[in-house]
Amino acid sequence: MTESIIDLRSDTVTQPCQGMKAAMISANIGDDVYGEDPTVAVLQEKLAEMTGKEAGLFFPSGTQSNLVALLSHCQRGDEYIVGQNAHTYKYEGGGAAVLGSIQPQPIEHEADGTLNLDRVAKAIKEDDFHFARTRLLALENTIGGKIVGLEYIGKAKQLTRDYNMGFHLDGARVFNAAVGLNVPMSTITQHFDSVSICLSKGLGAPIGSVLCGSHKIISNAQRWRKMVGGGMRQVGILAAAGIFALDNNIARLKEDHELAAYLGEKLGEMEEIELVGGKANTNILFFTLRDKNYAELAEYAEARGLRFSNSQPIRMVTHRHITKEQVLRTVEILKDFFA
Numbered sequence: 001m002t003e004s005i006i007d008l009r010s011d012t013v014t015q016p017c018q019g020m021k022a023a024m025i026s027a028n029i030g031d032d033v034y035g036e037d038p039t040v041a042v043l044q045e046k047l048a049e050m051t052g053k054e055a056g057l058f059f060p061s062g063t064q065s066n067l068v069a070l071l072s073h074c075q076r077g078d079e080y081i082v083g084q085n086a087h088t089y090k091y092e093g094g095g096a097a098v099l100g101s102i103q104p105q106p107i108e109h110e111a112d113g114t115l116n117l118d119r120v121a122k123a124i125k126e127d128d129f130h131f132a133r134t135r136l137l138a139l140e141n142t143i144g145g146k147i148v149g150l151e152y153i154g155k156a157k158q159l160t161r162d163y164n165m166g167f168h169l170d171g172a173r174v175f176n177a178a179v180g181l182n183v184p185m186s187t188i189t190q191h192f193d194s195v196s197i198c199l200s201k202g203l204g205a206p207i208g209s210v211l212c213g214s215h216k217i218i219s220n221a222q223r224w225r226k227m228v229g230g231g232m233r234q235v236g237i238l239a240a241a242g243i244f245a246l247d248n249n250i251a252r253l254k255e256d257h258e259l260a261a262y263l264g265e266k267l268g269e270m271e272e273i274e275l276v277g278g279k280a281n282t283n284i285l286f287f288t289l290r291d292k293n294y295a296e297l298a299e300y301a302e303a304r305g306l307r308f309s310n311s312q313p314i315r316m317v318t319h320r321h322i323t324k325e326q327v328l329r330t331v332e333i334l335k336d337f338f339a
């Protein structure tokens, strides 16, 4: 990566460090479709333990891991309840519907990113042949950079038990939630039947997600993963990066959160900016521009080596390659632009 560019687009832009690359080069590998890659096995067991689940399964992407989770919970003609802005619904190409004939039932988010549980309960269909069978509730944590709290998760879980539904977590950034709440990850994930975790976001691995759940869900998932082309061969070379990330890059997420909080504080002081959803409580920040001069700002920033997601609202994400100096420089560039 070019050192001079301040890339706040996403924590997915993180690159493997020397230590991670060394771990990849020296990894013990084997054919994982034959179940013979020892490094993949270690990664899967490690994350199963960290999430408090029986088993784990390695995937090339979080999109595939979520898709396979939905396919493992739901049959053709079943339905899952999900947030309107959830990744599994909005940002995965409609895969569950296209490939699984699973109908989504989206629900608007509350300001804190949660789904109102009374609304969820109302959306659950009766057992009647007019309706799709509501089989699953899928949450996301963090969602839009916000941590979904433990009390809410406990209530949501109870609802799924009352209605005999599965409970899936898109935990692409669940480590950020765990670090933000200062609890072991299993404190969050224990409530769910399945959890998908990304190693390629703030944890800094180049690729990889792991789906964790019961032996039953994971053996089902193994079949679906093969069908969607996710069975990989000497993939321990990538799993080694994931293991390195788990061993070295979790605690430091706190630094990303602190930098995002600092950035949010400074942006919040600017008249031309309105923070969306308040200050960051993890590593993601959203804001709108009062004068709607999005294109002008993006161009001005790009010319000065500053990149962010030029969506509306604008998104800025802190990560391993972002320093305090770069955050100060970001604030300076924005101030200069508004001046």
Ligand SMILES: *Cc1c(COP(=O)(O)O)cnc(C)c1O
Residues within 6 Å of the ligand: 060, 061, 062, 063, 064, 066, 087, 088, 140, 170, 172, 173, 198, 200, 201, 209
């Ligand atoms: C990144 C992400 C995923 C998976 O993304 P891939 O790019 O397919 O690995 C899933 N859910 C959320 C919330 C994400 O941020």
